[in-house]
Amino acid sequence: MKVKFWGVRGSIPTPGPSTVKYGGNTTCIEVRTDDNDLIILDAGTGIFPMAMTLFPELPITCHLFISHTHWDHIQGLPFFIPSFIPGNTLRIHGAYDPIDRRDIREILSGQLQYCYFPVREAELKARLEYVTLKERQVAQAGSATVTNILMNHPVLCFGYRIECNGKSVFFTGDHEQLYNIYGPDDPEYHEYEQYMTQKNQAIVEFIRGVDVLIADTSYTVEDYPAKKGWGHSTYDANIAMARAAGVRQVFFTHHEPTRGDAALEKVFQDAMDRHPRQPGDPEFALAREGLVFEL
Amino acid sequence: MGYSAKKLIRLVDGMPAFPPSVYRILQLTSDINCEPKDLVRVIDHDPVLTLKLLQLVNSPYFGLSRQIGSIRQAVVFVGINTIKNLVLTIAPMEMLSRQGTDNRWMENLLAHAIGVGVIAKHLARRCGISEVEATDYFVAGLLHDIGKMALHRFKPEDYKDALRLAKKKGLPLLEAEREIFGVDHAQVGAMLGDKWCLPVELVVSMEKHHDWNPNLSLLQDCVYAANLMAKRLRVGNSGNDTPEHLPRELEQRFGAKIEELVGTLGDLSGEMNFTQILIHP
Ligand SMILES: [Zn+2]
Numbered sequence: 001m002k003v004k005f006w007g008v009r010g011s012i013p014t015p016g017p018s019t020v021k022y023g024g025n026t027t028c029i030e031v032r033t034d035d036n037d038l039i040i041l042d043a044g045t046g047i048f049p050m051a052m053t054l055f056p057e058l059p060i061t062c063h064l065f066i067s068h069t070h071w072d073h074i075q076g077l078p079f080f081i082p083s084f085i086p087g088n089t090l091r092i093h094g095a096y097d098p099i100d101r102r103d104i105r106e107i108l109s110g111q112l113q114y115c116y117f118p119v120r121e122a123e124l125k126a127r128l129e130y131v132t133l134k135e136r137q138v139a140q141a142g143s144a145t146v147t148n149i150l151m152n153h154p155v156l157c158f159g160y161r162i163e164c165n166g167k168s169v170f171f172t173g174d175h176e177q178l179y180n181i182y183g184p185d186d187p188e189y190h191e192y193e194q195y196m197t198q199k200n201q202a203i204v205e206f207i208r209g210v211d212v213l214i215a216d217t218s219y220t221v222e223d224y225p226a227k228k229g230w231g232h233s234t235y236d237a238n239i240a241m242a243r244a245a246g247v248r249q250v251f252f253t254h255h256e257p258t259r260g261d262a263a264l265e266k267v268f269q270d271a272m273d274r275h276p277r278q279p280g281d282p283e284f285a286l287a288r289e290g291l292v293f294e295l
Numbered sequence: 296m297g298y299s300a301k302k303l304i305r306l307v308d309g310m311p312a313f314p315p316s317v318y319r320i321l322q323l324t325s326d327i328n329c330e331p332k333d334l335v336r337v338i339d340h341d342p343v344l345t346l347k348l349l350q351l352v353n354s355p356y357f358g359l360s361r362q363i364g365s366i367r368q369a370v371v372f373v374g375i376n377t378i379k380n381l382v383l384t385i386a387p388m389e390m391l392s393r394q395g396t397d398n399r400w401m402e403n404l405l406a407h408a409i410g411v412g413v414i415a416k417h418l419a420r421r422c423g424i425s426e427v428e429a430t431d432y433f434v435a436g437l438l439h440d441i442g443k444m445a446l447h448r449f450k451p452e453d454y455k456d457a458l459r460l461a462k463k464k465g466l467p468l469l470e471a472e473r474e475i476f477g478v479d480h481a482q483v484g485a486m487l488g489d490k491w492c493l494p495v496e497l498v499v500s501m502e503k504h505h506d507w508n509p510n511l512s513l514l515q516d517c518v519y520a521a522n523l524m525a526k527r528l529r530v531g532n533s534g535n536d537t538p539e540h541l542p543r544e545l546e547q548r549f550g551a552k553i554e555e556l557v558g559t560l561g562d563l564s565g566e567m568n569f570t571q572i573l574i575h576p
């Protein structure tokens with residue numbers, strides 16, 4: 001399997017001189033199986049440059065998995081060129097939104113309303129298929145299987161685990177480390193801790209042993225107190241999660257839009273210094289636009 | 296005929312209080328920085344609300360892979376924001392279902408109320424209202440006929456007379472209500488809204504949902520239009536379904552005639568079914 005990053009930025013695209021190295025596009029990850037099946041994780045603005053590389057392969061079947069429908073994870077979808085060309089198949093997977101009461105098809109075709117975008121869904125020439133997933137439902141994507149688990153974000157957000165020929169990748173989507181809404185003096189504190197342990201264990205078990213973990217790491221420990229409840233994790237929380245799950249390689253992604261290349265490398269190094277290498281530790285790295293990782 | 300003013304006031308006074316938990320939740324969630332634990336405490340002390348929330352979280356709409364057994368567990372597993380939004384939808388529904396849904400007529404009326412809520416929210420989105428505010432439109436639509444429910448609940452025999460009278464004489468239901476009670480359900484709804492200290496905009500929307508004028512707010516316009524659209528679509532039954540047109544100014548406001556507006560709604564059944572679970576889990 002092969003993983004390629006096309007968008008590693010959180011929340012909003014940030015082109016400009018200070019992000020040349022790591023890139024300014026929002027979340028999009030290309031995963032290729034050994035049989036060259038194409039799996040795309042999220043459709044942020046990074047999906048546009050990725051789509052431009054697909055022409056030699058057309059017609060193509062794309063298995064797109066949407067973690068959640070916040071803008072930065074779907075904004076590139078209307079510009080996914082293969083969907084305009086007959087003969088291609090785009091199979092889009094995602095969760096039902098119980099608050100908005102719309103499934104993945106309704107939400108995404110809402111994006112193609114004429115007031116937002118000049119092409120209507122009916123005018124897309126590729127074959128579009130929508131799959132509304134339940135938690136832990138298994139989806140087949142060519143020779144790979146993809147399963148999901150609910151993460152912690154202001155809207156329902158799936159983390160996806162992709163498996164093929166004994167190799168595996170897990171992508172958290174957007175995820176905030178769990179925190180106790182009660183103080184230690186509140187009578188409900190311990191009960192809440194127990195549920196948190198349950199949920200944390202469920203996530204760690206789900207990720208257990210993956211070759212690659214791609215994790216939303218928007219914040220530093222210093223950033224976090226002011227951003228609690230916004231739905232994103234810290235380096236430190238992800239280091240702990242990766243250690244607990246025994247993964248081999250970690251990529252930190254969803255970089256804070258205000259953090260330029262130099263600042264990003266500095267906060268990464270600080271986190272590494274705070275958590276000196278232990279035996280059995282995974283490799284840690286910053287996700288960077290254009291980076292390819294073979295596993 | 297007709298009730299004396301005194302008798303009417305006594306009638307409204309005898310009607311149920313707005314559940315304090317619901318009121319508290321509306322208050323808490325209007326503050327974007329509200330403490331999650333305060334919200335959870337209010338829900339926790341209301342067994343009906345707790346039950347509804349758990350039923351929903353465990354429904355196929357969430358598609359969770361495990362059973363959720365308590366509110367706190369639900370907060371951990373689906374997140375505080377989702378719970379908060381869910382409770383915001385459930386709370387006003389609770390208000391209605393506590394009026395009782397013990398017969399066909401009430402069920403139809405309830406379906407109508409839900410339909411108006413759902414459509415009012417669609418209209419709000421169409422007018423560029425944010426998702427957060429659109430919830431207010433849903434609530435306003437949901438509550439618009441609360442006066443009808445209350446009259447039917449507390450004076451069922453008299454209300455049946457009003458229904459019969461409307462049918463026999465071919466009167467609008469509103470007029471038949473006035474003959475029997477001396478007031479109509481729009482006025483009773485507004486009286487209840489006052490008694491419950493609901494926001495003025497909501498109270499006026501209940502009062503004016505049959506009596507449009509150009510000075511109403513966007514929310515009131517949306518509820519007015521949604522009511523007529525629900526009747527056209529025959530979503531539920533409000534007891535009065537002669538098709539009506541929108542006033543010219545409203546056609547201009549929404550940029551379409553009522554037939555076209557109805558056409559933009561798409562399939563509401565999913566949304567309707569979801570909301571129905573809140574009442575009949
Ligand atoms: Zn994001």
Ligand SMILES: [Zn+2]
Pocket residue numbers: 068070153174231
């Ligand atoms: Zn997000």
